[in-house]
Amino acid sequence: MVDTIYSVVYALVVYALNLLGPIVPIAPSLGPGLAVWLSYLVVGAIIFAFSLVNVLVFIWWERKLLGRFMDRRGAMHVGYAGLLQNLADGLKLFRKQPFAPKDADELGYYFGPTAYLVMSVMILGLIPLSFGVSGGVVPLSLLVALALFSFAPLFIFIASWSSNNKYSLIGGMRTAAQLVAYEIPLLLAVVGVVALTGSFDLNVIVGDQARYGWFGLPLFLGLLLFFVAMLAEVERIPFDLPEAEAELVEGWSTEFGGMLFAFTMMGDYVRALIGSYLIVLLFLGGWSMPWGLSNFPLSGLVFFQVKTYVVFAIFIWVRASLPRVRTDQLLQIGWKRMLPLAMLNIVWALALVVWGWPTIHWPVL
Amino acid sequence: METKYGKTVKVAAPPPAGVRGIVVQPMALVARQFFKSLWRPSTILYPMKERLENPEFREEVKVESGAPIGVGEIWDNYRGVHALNIKTCISCNLCAFSCPDTCIEMVNVDAGGGKSKKCPQIDYGKCSFCGFCSDACPEGCLTMTPAYTITTNNRKNMVYSPERMFEVFKVKLPQNPTRIALPANEDVILLDQDLCIGCNACARDCPTKCITMIEIPRAEAKPGEKLPKRIWKEPSVNDSECVRCGTCISVCPRECLYWGARK
Numbered sequence: 001m002v003d004t005i006y007s008v009v010y011a012l013v014v015y016a017l018n019l020l021g022p023i024v025p026i027a028p029s030l031g032p033g034l035a036v037w038l039s040y041l042v043v044g045a046i047i048f049a050f051s052l053v054n055v056l057v058f059i060w061w062e063r064k065l066l067g068r069f070m071d072r073r074g075a076m077h078v079g080y081a082g083l084l085q086n087l088a089d090g091l092k093l094f095r096k097q098p099f100a101p102k103d104a105d106e107l108g109y110y111f112g113p114t115a116y117l118v119m120s121v122m123i124l125g126l127i128p129l130s131f132g133v134s135g136g137v138v139p140l141s142l143l144v145a146l147a148l149f150s151f152a153p154l155f156i157f158i159a160s161w162s163s164n165n166k167y168s169l170i171g172g173m174r175t176a177a178q179l180v181a182y183e184i185p186l187l188l189a190v191v192g193v194v195a196l197t198g199s200f201d202l203n204v205i206v207g208d209q210a211r212y213g214w215f216g217l218p219l220f221l222g223l224l225l226f227f228v229a230m231l232a233e234v235e236r237i238p239f240d241l242p243e244a245e246a247e248l249v250e251g252w253s254t255e256f257g258g259m260l261f262a263f264t265m266m267g268d269y270v271r272a273l274i275g276s277y278l279i280v281l282l283f284l285g286g287w288s289m290p291w292g293l294s295n296f297p298l299s300g301l302v303f304f305q306v307k308t309y310v311v312f313a314i315f316i317w318v319r320a321s322l323p324r325v326r327t328d329q330l331l332q333i334g335w336k337r338m339l340p341l342a343m344l345n346i347v348w349a350l351a352l353v354v355w356g357w358p359t360i361h362w363p364v365l
Numbered sequence: 366m367e368t369k370y371g372k373t374v375k376v377a378a379p380p381p382a383g384v385r386g387i388v389v390q391p392m393a394l395v396a397r398q399f400f401k402s403l404w405r406p407s408t409i410l411y412p413m414k415e416r417l418e419n420p421e422f423r424e425e426v427k428v429e430s431g432a433p434i435g436v437g438e439i440w441d442n443y444r445g446v447h448a449l450n451i452k453t454c455i456s457c458n459l460c461a462f463s464c465p466d467t468c469i470e471m472v473n474v475d476a477g478g479g480k481s482k483k484c485p486q487i488d489y490g491k492c493s494f495c496g497f498c499s500d501a502c503p504e505g506c507l508t509m510t511p512a513y514t515i516t517t518n519n520r521k522n523m524v525y526s527p528e529r530m531f532e533v534f535k536v537k538l539p540q541n542p543t544r545i546a547l548p549a550n551e552d553v554i555l556l557d558q559d560l561c562i563g564c565n566a567c568a569r570d571c572p573t574k575c576i577t578m579i580e581i582p583r584a585e586a587k588p589g590e591k592l593p594k595r596i597w598k599e600p601s602v603n604d605s606e607c608v609r610c611g612t613c614i615s616v617c618p619r620e621c622l623y624w625g626a627r628k
Contacts, residue, residue: 069395072408321392
C-alpha cells in the first residue's frame with residue numbers, strides 16, 4: 001500500500017527517527033509502535049491544516065464570488081487578489097482580549113463556541129479527501145459524520161444560553177428548531193444513496209459511483225433535497241434565521257468577540273466545507289471523474305477540491321439571489337414539502353434497487 | 366412600457382408566482398449579472414485610478430455642460446476645487462465677504478514689479494463648496510472646477526494658497542473668463558455731497574480705479590461760517606467700470622457714500 005497517506009507518513013516518520021538515532025540513541029529502538037503513533041499525529045495535523053487553509057480560501061472564494069454577483073470586486077488588497085485578507089482578519093481577531101460579559105455563564109460561554117468548532121473539525125477526520133487520504137478507514141464513516149454533524153445545535157444552544165442576551169437566546173432557539181427540523185430530510189435523502197450502495201463507508205460510496213456513475217443523476221431529487229437541507233444545516237441564506245442581522249444583531253454569536261467569534265465563524269465555514277464535501281462524496285462522485293480522468297496520481301485530490309469549490313459556489317449563488325425565509329415558511333418547507341419528497345426519493349431509490357441496480361455491497365440477508 | 370417623468374420607460378413585469386418567480390428568476394438574474402461583471406465589475410478603483418483627473422477620460426465621455434453623464438462620473442458644472450486667475454484678480458474682497466464659512470482669507474501675493482496685492486486663500490477644511498464666492502467674483506477670475514481630489518493626510522495641505530489655485534486655473538480652465546456684465550438696474554454708489562470732505566480715500570482704495578476726484582465749484586459761504594481754504598473735490602463713480610465691491614463705502618471716514626438706485 002504505497003498510495004495511502006499513512007504509508008507515506010509512516011515511512012517519513014521512520015526515516016526521521018533513524019536520523020535522530022545518533023542524537024537520541026533510544027529513538028529507533030522504540031520501534032514501530034512510536035512511529036505508528038507519531039504518524040497518527042502527523043496525519044491529523046496534515047488534515048487539520050489542510051482543512052483550515054481550505055476554510056480560509058472558502059471565505060475568500062465567498063467574498064470574491066459574492067462581489068462578482070453584486071457587480072463589485074470583493075477583497076483585493078492583501079495578497080494576490082485579496083487571498084491573504086482572511087489571514088489578516090484572523091490575526092486581528094487573534095490579538096484581541098477574550099472576555100465574558102458580566103452576567104454571562106463563563107463555563108458555557110467559553111465552552112460553546114470551542115466545542116462547536118472542535119466537533120465540526122472532528123468530522124473532517126472521517127472524510128476521505130481522495131483514495132487513501134483520510135484519517136482512517138471507518139466502515140460507518142457516513143453515519144458517524146452525520147451524527148457528529150447533528151451535534152451542533154446543542155453547543156450553539158449552550159453558547160447562546162450562557163451569553164445571557166436576548167438576541168443570542170432567540171438565535172439559539174431558532175438554531176435548535178431549524179437544525180432539528182432539517183436533520184430529518186437530510187438523513188432521509190442520504191438513505192437513497194445508502195440503499196443504492198448498501199454501505200455507510202464513504203470510500204465504498206465513491207467507489208460505486210466511479211463504477212456505475214454519479215448518484216446525482218438517478219437520485220437527482222435526493223441531491224436537491226440534500227442540498228437544500230444542507231443549506232439550512234449550515235445556516236446559510238436563505239435559511240440564515242439563526243443570525244438574521246436585520247432582526248437579531250448577530251444571532252447566537254452576538255456576544256462573542258475576538259477569538260471566540262473567530263471560532264464561531266470558522267465553525268460555520270468548516271460546516272459549510274463539510275456540507276460541500278458530503279454533497280460531492282454522496283452525489284457527485286467524490287474524487288472520481290469519468291473517462292479515466294482521475295487515474296493520474298494525485299488528480300483525485302484536485303478533482304475533489306474542484307468539485308467542492310463548485311458546490312460552494314452554488315451555495316454562494318443562492319446566497320446572492322434569494323431573500324431570507326420566515327420562520328413559518330422555513331418549517332413549512334421542511335415538514336410539508338421536503339419530508340414527503342424525501343420519502344418519495346427513498347421509494348424511487350428502492351425501486352431502482354428492485355429494478356436491478358447493482359448493489360454489490362448489500363450485506364447478505 | 367409606461368410614461369414616467371415625461372419619458373417612456375420599460376417597466377418590469379411582476380414576477381410569476383411559485384418557485385419560478387421566487388427561486389428560478391432571481392437566480393437567473395444574478396447569474397446574468399455575474400457573467401456581466403466577471404472580468405470588469407463596475408467598481409471605479411478611485412484612490413488607485415483617478416478617472417476624473419485623467420484628460421483622456423474627460424474626452425472619452427464627451428462632457429456637455431450641465432448634462433449628467435452617468436453613474437460614477439461627474440457633472441461638468443460640479444462645484445469642486447477653485448481655480449483663481451491671479452493676473453486678473455482685482456483684490457476686491459467680494460469673495461471673502463460673501464463666504465458663509467469665512468474660509469477665504471485675503472493674503473499678499475507678488476503682483477510683479479516689486480508690488481504685491483491681496484488675493485483669496487481658501488481653507489478647504491472649512492469650505493462648503495456653496496459657490497457664492499465664484500458667483501460674487503466680478504472679474505470671473507475665481508471659478509469652480511470639477512476637480513474634487515483634495516484628500517490629504519495633513520490638514521495644512523487643505524489650505525490652498527492663491528498660487529496653488531492659479532496652478533489649478535492653468536490646468537483646468539485654459540480660457541480666460543471675461544468680466545461679468547452687471548444688470549442695468551443694479552444699485553450704484555451714491556454720494557451725499559453735504560458730508561463729503563474730499564479726502565480721496567475712496568479713489569485710493571478702489572480696486573478698479575473707477576473713482577476719480579473731480580473738482581467742484583467752491584461752495585458759497587453762509588453768513589458767519591468759515592470755509593476751509595483748499596480745492597474742493599468729490600468722487601465721481603464710473604458706473605460701467607464699477608464692480609460694486611463696496612470698498613469705497615467701507616473706507617469712507619464720513620459715511621457719505623451709500624448704495625442707491627441709479628438716478
